[in-house]
Amino acid sequence: MKDIMLVCSAGMSTSMLVVKMEKAAQAKGIEVNIFAVSEGEAKNHYDKIGALLLGPQVRYLKSKMDKALQPFGVPVDVINSIHYGTLNGEAVLDAALALME
């Protein structure tokens, strides 16, 4: 299972979502590595990840990220605002897993 990377402006609020996603993964018995980084740090991980999820606050980066990740074959998506706002780790995890299929 490849890593799931979450990106937001500073990587701070997203790291709280990571904790919830890890808990959801544990409950489902799925082994997956999930981490959050800031926009600037994201490019250091392109070659090692299975999916990239953008926080709603950096949704405007979607087309730029699509282009950057295309050579790596890494899918990019924006986290649903409602899932993000309610810290719904399970829903975001499911979306990420579906993206990687």
Place this chain on the structure above:
Amino acid sequence: MDEMIIFGLITSSGSAKSHAMEAIQHAKGGQFDQAKVSLESAEKDLAEAHKIQTGLIQSEAKGDAVEVSILLIHAQDHLMNAIMLKDLAREFVDLYEKVGS
């Protein structure tokens, strides 16, 4: 302090920021109608953020002290950033329109 309330603030502020950035991107590409739609969406998200913010201020005024956490400060950062960017995005859209005509 309920972290869900704070996350609501981060999400609406963050989404407003994204819409403001998208407005600038649309204007840059000469799509002024779409730019204006994005600006309206930014306004809508900011109104939502403002509602949450007002709720926090009111509960503090009533004596229900709001616990100040790093996360709450971070949410305020997001809000301030979004308000400023929305105002600037409006100027940028006007500017692109003027330069392009």
